[in-house]
Amino acid sequence: MSIVVHDVFPIPVLEDNIVVPYKILNHIKSVEYFRHETGYISHNKILDDLQMSVIKKIITQRVEKYFYDYCQFSEEAKPILISSWANLHKKGDYGQSHYHENSIISFVWYPLVDNESGAFVIYPKINLFGDILSFPKNQNNKYNSSNLGFYPKNGDLYIFPSHMVHSVQELRHEFDRYSLSGNYMITGPIPITPGSNITVNCEFK
Numbered sequence: 001m002s003i004v005v006h007d008v009f010p011i012p013v014l015e016d017n018i019v020v021p022y023k024i025l026n027h028i029k030s031v032e033y034f035r036h037e038t039g040y041i042s043h044n045k046i047l048d049d050l051q052m053s054v055i056k057k058i059i060t061q062r063v064e065k066y067f068y069d070y071c072q073f074s075e076e077a078k079p080i081l082i083s084s085w086a087n088l089h090k091k092g093d094y095g096q097s098h099y100h101e102n103s104i105i106s107f108v109w110y111p112l113v114d115n116e117s118g119a120f121v122i123y124p125k126i127n128l129f130g131d132i133l134s135f136p137k138n139q140n141n142k143y144n145s146s147n148l149g150f151y152p153k154n155g156d157l158y159i160f161p162s163h164m165v166h167s168v169q170e171l172r173h174e175f176d177r178y179s180l181s182g183n184y185m186i187t188g189p190i191p192i193t194p195g196s197n198i199t200v201n202c203e204f205k
Contacts, residue, residue, distance in 0.1 A: 014066045014159040018058055020111045027051040028178055033088050038096055040088035047084035063105055063184055066159045077188040084182030095168030103162040103183030110152040112178040118169030119149030
């Protein structure tokens with residue numbers, strides 16, 4: 001028998017591109033932003049704005065494709081958008097390492113970036129052989145890397161499990177970098193453990 005290396009319990013990240021309509025970008029630029037420690041943020045229901053209805057529909061379709069077609073979960077469970085907001089980064093701003101609580105699926109969409117905007121970075125919860133030692137590498141690969149960076153273009157969309165730790169690199173030049181982030185919860189009668197007769201039925205209004 002030849003040697004086989006199995007990728008056990010991989011975590012899927014969906015990458016796609018949604019064309020950015022001019023009117024959508026203008027609306028994202030026009031909403032009110034509030035300063036926080038590392039950037040600016042809008043209100044947390046931006047995809048519910050009437051002007052964003054088309055983008056909301058497209059992103060929800062992609063989330064459903066991710067959940068049903070790639071992750072192969074049953075349509076008895078349904079992803080429901082529970083929050084969404086725009087991020088604005090100016091020179092020196094960044095997104096610190098974090099994950100999203102109280103949700104199942106998260107996304108980030110980039111309506112406006114440039115070639116020097118930096119990477120969207122994701123991290124494993126634990127490195128291959130733990131986090132105590134850092135072994136020397138011949139080269140980085142999907143097994144030994146401690147992070148993975150995506151360099152978005154205008155319109156790029158990333159969908160991933162909400163528990164996945166991620167960050168955004170510092171913007172190092174004069175430019176306004178815009179992104180939209182959001183969270184989906186899953187509704188329907190969901191067993192609390194596989195095979196359990198006890199279910200949770202989440203409803204959102």
